[in-house]
Amino acid sequence: MSSPTSRKVSVPHTVRTAAEPRQNRLFTVRLSHIEDINPTVRLLQLTIPPSVQRPGLQEYVEESEEADTGQLQPLSFFPGQWLDVHIPTVANAGGFSITSTPADAQVLPSLEPSPELIPAEEAEILPVNAHGREPFVELAVQKALSNPASAWLWKPKEEILGKELSIRVGGSFVWPPSKVKLEEIRNVVFVVGGVGINPIMSMLSHLNNNDETTSSFHQSLNIHILYSSKLPHNATPETALNQIPFLPRLREIIRSRTQSQRLRITLDLFLTNKHDPFSALPGQSFQGLTVQSRRIGRDDLRRAVSGRDSQFKPEETVCYVCGPPQMTDEVVDVLGDLLDGQNDRVYFEKWW
Numbered sequence: 001m002s003s004p005t006s007r008k009v010s011v012p013h014t015v016r017t018a019a020e021p022r023q024n025r026l027f028t029v030r031l032s033h034i035e036d037i038n039p040t041v042r043l044l045q046l047t048i049p050p051s052v053q054r055p056g057l058q059e060y061v062e063e064s065e066e067a068d069t070g071q072l073q074p075l076s077f078f079p080g081q082w083l084d085v086h087i088p089t090v091a092n093a094g095g096f097s098i099t100s101t102p103a104d105a106q107v108l109p110s111l112e113p114s115p116e117l118i119p120a121e122e123a124e125i126l127p128v129n130a131h132g133r134e135p136f137v138e139l140a141v142q143k144a145l146s147n148p149a150s151a152w153l154w155k156p157k158e159e160i161l162g163k164e165l166s167i168r169v170g171g172s173f174v175w176p177p178s179k180v181k182l183e184e185i186r187n188v189v190f191v192v193g194g195v196g197i198n199p200i201m202s203m204l205s206h207l208n209n210n211d212e213t214t215s216s217f218h219q220s221l222n223i224h225i226l227y228s229s230k231l232p233h234n235a236t237p238e239t240a241l242n243q244i245p246f247l248p249r250l251r252e253i254i255r256s257r258t259q260s261q262r263l264r265i266t267l268d269l270f271l272t273n274k275h276d277p278f279s280a281l282p283g284q285s286f287q288g289l290t291v292q293s294r295r296i297g298r299d300d301l302r303r304a305v306s307g308r309d310s311q312f313k314p315e316e317t318v319c320y321v322c323g324p325p326q327m328t329d330e331v332v333d334v335l336g337d338l339l340d341g342q343n344d345r346v347y348f349e350k351w352w
Contacts, residue, residue, distance in 0.1 A: 013095030013149075014084060022170035026086070027052065027075045030164055032136065034157045038232040038243035040143045041195070042154060043099075046167065048075055048135040053107045075105055075137075075167075078174035079206040080199040080320075080349075083139065086166040087152050093168075094149025097198035097351075099246070100138035101206045108133035137167070140245055142195050173349035175203040177318050180345055187312040189304045190225045191296065191331050193323025196351055197227060200322060201246045207263060208253045221263055222312070224304040225250065226296050228270040228323070241291075244269070251289060268304075270296050298334050305338045314339040321348040 033045035053074040077098060084093040144150040153160070176182055190200045204223070227250075232243040242248050250267055257263045267289045305317055319335045321328050328350045336343045 012092040014093050017082075017095060017170065020170050021172055022084070023168055025072070026166045026168050028164055029137070029167055030162060031160055032134075032162070034161060037140070037245055039234070040232070041245045042141050042143065044139045044141060044153060046137050046139065046165065048105060048137065050107050050134055053105065053135045075135075075169065077102060077105070077137075077169045078176075079202040080174040081169055081171040081202075082199070083137065084168040084170060085139075085149055085153075086168075087149055088165075090148045090152055092148065094141075094147065094153070096139040096141055096149075097171075097195075097202070098137050098169075099140050099198050099201045099205075100136065101202060101209055103206075103209055105135045105137055107135050140195065140198050140201075171199075171349070173199055173320070173322065173347060175206060175320075177345075177347060180318050184315060185221070185318055186316040187222045187224070187305070187307060187318075189301075189317060189319040189335075190223070190227075191301070191304075191319065191321045191323070191335075192225065192227045192229075193327045194229060194351075195245065196322030196324075196328075196349075197229075197246050198322075198351075199349065200225070200320060201249065203320070204250070204253065204265075208257070210262070222307060223263060223265045224307075225265070225267045226270065226300055226304060227267060228272055228296050228327070230273040231271055241269075254289065266290075268292060268300065270294060270300075296331070301331065301334050302338055305335065314342055314345070317345060319346045321346065322351065325350045 027048065029046040029048055031044060032047040033043075035043040037043055052072070079101060080097070082095050082097045085096055086093045141150055141153045143154045145154070172178070177185075190204070192200050204225070207221070207223070227247075229244050229247075231240045235243050247269070254265045254267060257265050269289060269291045271291065271293050272295055305314070305319070306312055317339065319339070321331050321335070323331070328348050332343075332346055332348050335346045339345050
């Protein structure tokens with residue numbers, strides 16, 4: 001595939017995604033944790049007030065339905081959706097894919113006994129977080145000073161940690177697929193370029209959580225990830241792989257799945273800016289991971305779609321593609337051809 005476009009698009013996120021579905025409700029959240037993955041990508045955790053969440057509710061609810069019931073619904077989303085992030089001092093909302101799972105946005109039940117069952121003399125020594133882990137959503141934000149929302153979220157941690165933001169859920173690039181029956185799927189192909197890993201991370205983590213809606217249809221599911229990325233600048237060969245966004249998390253999921261028969265996950269990493277100090281990386285195979293020093297090609301896509309010895313039929317496969325526009329367009333065209341023109345089995349989203 002050709003190199004990603006370097007064209008900068010100045011159209012605000014909310015204008016560019018105006019035709020996408022959005023929930024109508026805004027939620028107030030608190031920026032509770034910041035972690036720099038590498039010099040250009042930062043993880044943000046946004047804590048949701050537990051009072052607005054009701055454990056177990058996962059439906060995507062429109063405001064009109066809220067009006068019918070007379071109740072405000074909790075924040076919920078499908079894996080793969082994004083957030084409009086409204087920052088008080090920034091005119092236009094930023095758009096950032098959710099990298100956590102719907103389960104993370106639910107209140108974690110407390111392991112502590114119910115307060116009414118605790119003797120009065122012991123009530124004063126309860127832990128501060130007696131109600132369990134606070135619900136949250138996670139974002140991975142690439143440093144882009146030309147983007148006002150990204151620039152604000154990349155301010156020094158001490159300046160923004162603890163600040164309140166408003167968020168709205170949107171997007172149609174989601175798991176499970178909208179036009180394919182789950183019971184038909186044996187093979188899932190994820191093709192990723194750069195920060196396009198973000199929505200895919202939410203989907204894969206959700207599947208790794210033993211999602212009931214998927215596991216009820218499958219004794220096993222084959223997942224093949226083709227991840228095109230650049231090595232971070234100034235990284236050493238020893239630390240480079242760990243600085244590629246979500247690669248450590250992906251490798252941990254693969255490691256944990258080696259004993260499971262339900263998910264079979266393989267990952268091909270394509271490094272597009274390798275230089276001499278990293279000459280030992282390409283061609284190596286780690287547990288569930290193969291590293292290549294080139295761009296994703298048609299043969300790579302063909303192998304992922306058909307599996308070993310053409311074990312998967314086109315009607316048993318779904319593909320998700322997320323990356324820069326030019327890369328995404330080219331990959332989608334090739335996948336449609338490899339799936340015998342069944343374009344409704346190829347889902348994609350472009351991030352600028």
